[in-house]
Amino acid sequence: MTTDRVYNVLFLCTGNSSRSILAESILNTEGKGRFKAYSAGSQPKGEVNPHALTELAAQGYPSTGFRSKSWDEFAEPGAPEMDFIFTVCDSAAGEACPVWIGHPMTAHWGIEDPAAMEGNEIEKGRAFAQAARYLKNRISLFVNLPLATIDKLALETHLRQIGATEGASIKQPKAS
Numbered sequence: 001m002t003t004d005r006v007y008n009v010l011f012l013c014t015g016n017s018s019r020s021i022l023a024e025s026i027l028n029t030e031g032k033g034r035f036k037a038y039s040a041g042s043q044p045k046g047e048v049n050p051h052a053l054t055e056l057a058a059q060g061y062p063s064t065g066f067r068s069k070s071w072d073e074f075a076e077p078g079a080p081e082m083d084f085i086f087t088v089c090d091s092a093a094g095e096a097c098p099v100w101i102g103h104p105m106t107a108h109w110g111i112e113d114p115a116a117m118e119g120n121e122i123e124k125g126r127a128f129a130q131a132a133r134y135l136k137n138r139i140s141l142f143v144n145l146p147l148a149t150i151d152k153l154a155l156e157t158h159l160r161q162i163g164a165t166e167g168a169s170i171k172q173p174k175a176s
Helices: 019-030 050-058 121-143 152-163
Strands: 007-013 035-041 084-087 105-108
Touching (some): 007 019, 019 035, 019 050, 050 121, 084 152, 121 152
Parallel strands (some): 007 084, 084 105
């Protein structure tokens, strides 16, 4: 890992309509040009959840130009080569993923699905705000890692620890 390049990061979720979209927008802003974030899903819903876009706009993040797409787009020839892949929903973490070019580092950063919140608009808005906060906290920890000076084993440990921070939806698997 070096500091003079842009790192490609793919956030995966099953539907690619909420959490992965939030993470993509947040990292593209918080990464300050050091990271290029993408998002995709194993079974994309075909549309982005409007609550996700509303929350991004409310927090001052880009909220336009997003689309719900399949992770197959990132496994095809000519796709950007990923340095990191983070699953942000538990079901995507358990699925058989495509073979990724370049063998990126992976970690599970699962949080509860804000789109599954049942209730009024205020309650749904709170769920999206909470999901965005958890993702922003994780992304902040990630972008502040000393990527140029940390060894692979330590980096893997840090990535797993980030996924276990506040809001983690499931316990992280133990290192083998």
